[in-house]
Amino acid sequence: MTSANIEDPRGPGRARIPSSRGLSRAARRVASFVFSLAVTLFGLLLVTFLIARVVPLDPVLAVVGDRATQAQYEAARVELGLDRPLPEQFVRYVGDVLTGDLGTANLTGQPVLRDIQRTFPNTLELATFATILGIVLGIPGGVVGAVFQGRWPDQVIRVVGLLGYSMPVFWLGLVALLIFYGILGWAPGPGRLDVTQQFTYEFDVTRYTGSVILDSALSGAWDVFRNAVAHLILPAAVLGYFSMAYISRMTRSFMLEQLGQEYITAARVKGVPEWRVIWVHALGNAMVPLITVIVLSYASLLEGSVLTETVFAWPGLGLYVTQALFAADFNAVLGGTLVIGAMFIVLNLLSDILYAIVDPRAR
């Protein structure tokens, strides 16, 4: 939060005295952010822990099998720490999570953390491209809607957005697959890569980041890169539609608010070209709350990807969690929930922080 001082428009000379007060205020704000982050993450841990306790599945049976004797069963129970009182188990759980131990996934036989490291980049790829689409289409859409308020471009954009709000994402994904893969043959089918490219990727591509697109580009495997992008387009477009609906609606309402302000009239009177008034003056100010909206939409896409990934057989975290769910693999489910939840919480708080940085009045 040092930007509070760097960006002080009053200059270094006059800012000296207020800046020390400003700094302590910033420090207090940082402390309160960190505190609420810690409390919320603690709450998330508590919820996942309690969920794990109320599950009707017996974790001891999963380890020893149903032919174990009573003595073996008891021994395993003690070893897993399940004979300890609940608060003590919770402390152990928090300790495990903090040291990165999320247990072993029965489904893959690997530590859950490693599975998450493998799948999460795919989810991030999907959510990132979808958000970019949402920004590129949603912001101009919202601006046009505000400028033409009540006339047909506004109505069209509004209806398109409203449809986005009302559509089940998994259904739109299926319809998109049916049309662009099944009927037109323009898009590749579900999955991250074609089988042949998958082979090249497994053996010839160095994993720098875990993201197929970045890694194949960095390794110069352009066939894999092209294939990876082709597979990304359809799911990213489906997910991006929802992002666009949200962003365009918020852009419209922020723009309407700005366009009614006096400084807009002043700019017009001054002879500033209309496009500049709209796209520079008004949008510039509307961007302040919009940044929050974009970050929040990114967070909700991480979550929305659960259903999209299922439809497109996208090997991301969402698909991993749902598959684990059906295999009754609880370590994997809770690990995935924890990671998505933590990302969501961090992004939520990040949007608050960004808002405070961008908007001088909020400092």
Place this chain on the structure above:
Amino acid sequence: MSGAPTPAGLRAWLDTDTPQSRLQARSISAWNAWRTLSSNALAMVGLGIIVVLILMAIFAPVIATHAPNAQNLAGRLNPPGWEGHILGTDELGRDIFSRIVHGARVTLYIVALVAVTAPVFGLIIGTVAGTLGGWTDRILMRITDIFLAFPRLILALAFVAALGPGIVNAVLAIALTAWPAYARVARAETLTVRRSDYIAAARLQGASTLRIITGHIMPMCLSSVVVRVTLDMAGIILTAAGLGFLGLGAQPPLAEWGAMISTGRQYLLSHWWVATVPGIAILLVSLGFNLLGDALRDVLDPRAASK
């Protein structure tokens, strides 16, 4: 001066500037809200969709042309229009139209259950926190914030995973993730009225805190909460359908729209109607709630509309 039986008299009774009774005053405000709402064509479309949904749910056995679970393995996966199956048949030869009609009951059941649990819980938490203030407020709101910060679908997923799949558990999971928003709205409303003179007057007359909350504060929060519920309904329907699609909501053979899409998915490329038709039903119903919710917000909550 009271309610006349003739329509003209009723109009006059509703249009007067000087209501004689509490009932009349309330009727007038409801009548005015209705007039604003009914002038909005899109809102009427939304209301129409919801009315059709409700009628479909009530008269499902009458409207449906076939029994929703009657299988006919000789007539599997037939296209719309085949031998009286308006929307075709699914992988077990069941009539898709009849299943959609019966699915309206499931959707309405989910919507109704969530609508009577989450908002009530949120209303209680929000008004109690707002009225009592201090530490009660801080603790309750901190808990609310924690729940609000969670990703909704993921949390519902984890709850259903723990409780076991099924429609009641899906509703419970959705309600558990939906209440914090109502608590926030109710608390915000409570804070605006709790220092009012009429609350002080009620307190001076000896009303207990419980009575003040239930009798004097909750009614003031209702309209905001109702608007919020209507706007949330679409999201609730979509979440429920998503859980059904993942196989965690309604279980077969219950005709739930999300689950119907899920089974139709295997036949998507060869028999498109099995998966697409239930999706259109979900789309229409959530569109209906969205349209109505938008308009209701303008009517009942002028402050939000002016933003």
